[in-house]
Amino acid sequence: ILNVEQSPQSLHVQEGDSTNFTCSFPSSNFYALHWYRWETAKSPEALFVMTLNGDEKKKGRISATLNTKEGYSYLYIKGSQPEDSATYLCASARDNNAGNMLTFGGGTRLMVKP
Amino acid sequence: DSGVTQTPKHLITATGQRVTLRCSPRSGDLSVYWYQQSLDQGLQFLIQYYNGEERAKGNILERFSAQQFPDLHSELNLSSLELGDSALYFCASSVGPAVTEAFFGQGTRLTVV
Numbered sequence: 001i002l003n004v005e006q007s008p009q010s011l012h013v014q015e016g017d018s019t020n021f022t023c024s025f026p027s028s029n030f031y032a033l034h035w036y037r038w039e040t041a042k043s044p045e046a047l048f049v050m051t052l053n054g055d056e057k058k059k060g061r062i063s064a065t066l067n068t069k070e071g072y073s074y075l076y077i078k079g080s081q082p083e084d085s086a087t088y089l090c091a092s093a094r095d096n097n098a099g100n101m102l103t104f105g106g107g108t109r110l111m112v113k114p
Numbered sequence: 115d116s117g118v119t120q121t122p123k124h125l126i127t128a129t130g131q132r133v134t135l136r137c138s139p140r141s142g143d144l145s146v147y148w149y150q151q152s153l154d155q156g157l158q159f160l161i162q163y164y165n166g167e168e169r170a171k172g173n174i175l176e177r178f179s180a181q182q183f184p185d186l187h188s189e190l191n192l193s194s195l196e197l198g199d200s201a202l203y204f205c206a207s208s209v210g211p212a213v214t215e216a217f218f219g220q221g222t223r224l225t226v227v
Contacts, residue, residue: 032213043116043204043218044157089157093213101147101170102213104157 004092006105013080014113020076021108023090027071032093034102035064035075039086047075047088080112117141120205120219128227132193135222139186139207145169146188147208147216148180152201163188164211195226 005024013019025033032051036044048057053068061078077084087109091102117140127133139146148160159172163182174180177195182188192199202223206216 034213034216036218043118043220045116046215046217049215091157101159101162101172102157102216103159104149106156 004090004103004105006088006090006108008108009106010109010111012111012113015080015082017080017112018076018078019080019110020074021088021110023073023075023105025071025073025090025092025103025105026094027068029094030068030071030092033066033068033073034091034093035073036089036091037086038089038107044089075108077110080110082112082114085110085112116217116219118205118207118217118219120203120222122222123220124223124225126225126227127195129195129197131195131226132191133195133224135190135192135203135205135224137188137190137205137207137219139188139205140217143207143209143217144186145208145211145213146182146186147206147213148174148188148190149204149206150201151204151221152198157204160190169211192224197226200224200226 035047038044048064050066055066063076066073087107089107091104119138121136144165147162149157160174161180162170180190202221204221206218208216
């Protein structure tokens, strides 16, 4: 995989549902995997930065896992709330001698209905 | 509030013109990154500066240039503007040269008419 891909593109869930989305990224020269939450009319806000294979991170009802060998990460939201409605972006950082830039996926747009 | 400030928030200009977008990073951050988000496209990395020097370059057009000044603020210059340059331009900053956590500004919405 040369690009960062996210699925699904969009997701509609009911309040209280748990949900998860996938991020696939190049596993070669892996440096870090970022998750961002982006609400409409605001700036993307970092949720997690993960570097180690098998890493699991949690912030409240949101958690993420990382598999660097196969190049994927999952983001889980437990008991979705309307305020969780946002676009969730993942971004891969690949180490290179010239610097370290983030390649973003297209995002998963989550809409939580009350 | 991420601590990253971008100005202006909105900009409308005509084709062929030149504009400058400005970014002040978070206090203490030495790296500045510029991203472009066009309609129906994800965030595209343009360029990174670290402590005044260019560190990494993405798909930045030759008509675009950037620099980082001694006070660490950065400017993105877009010239000979085309309709397709209309986009949301984000600046982000991080502490070091490698991205540990990037803090994004609120973006500049550029409309070329």
